[in-house]
Amino acid sequence: MFRISKVVSIFSIFVAITLLGGSCYKPTDCNGVINCVDLSTGDPVAGATVKLFVTNGDGFYLCDGSQTKETILTADASGSVKFCLKYAATPSVLVTAGAKTGTGVIATAPGKDVVSVTIKVK
Numbered sequence: 001m002f003r004i005s006k007v008v009s010i011f012s013i014f015v016a017i018t019l020l021g022g023s024c025y026k027p028t029d030c031n032g033v034i035n036c037v038d039l040s041t042g043d044p045v046a047g048a049t050v051k052l053f054v055t056n057g058d059g060f061y062l063c064d065g066s067q068t069k070e071t072i073l074t075a076d077a078s079g080s081v082k083f084c085l086k087y088a089a090t091p092s093v094l095v096t097a098g099a100k101t102g103t104g105v106i107a108t109a110p111g112k113d114v115v116s117v118t119i120k121v122k
Contacts, residue, residue: 029063030088030108033116036079036095044079045121048097052083061086095119
């Protein structure tokens with residue numbers, strides 16, 4: 001009888017630790033959206049080139065696990081770019097569309113809803 005209760009106790013502790021450990025999981029992915037808008041017309045800028053970059057430090061991690069100091073994306077038909085960073089970061093943003101440019105920053109945060117910023121090009 002003593003052995004069975006000891007096995008049950010050890011099993012119960014193992015299950016409790018497993019369940020409690022899983023409940024402490026916090027997501028780290030940081031999702032962002034950059035909306036590119038023409039300053040003079042207010043229209044979305046489809047096809048704009050969007051560069052996320054940092055000038056100091058080790059850079060930032062994309063959700064695929066790769067580390068970089070910059071990444072270049074292209075705005076979709078609605079003038080938006082969606083991206084995912086593995087950890088919180090505050091990269092600078094440079095948007096170019098022909099001769100027009102716009103700059104800004106975006107601060108992402110883990111476990112939050114999608115962070116968005118609008119960059120106006122002129």
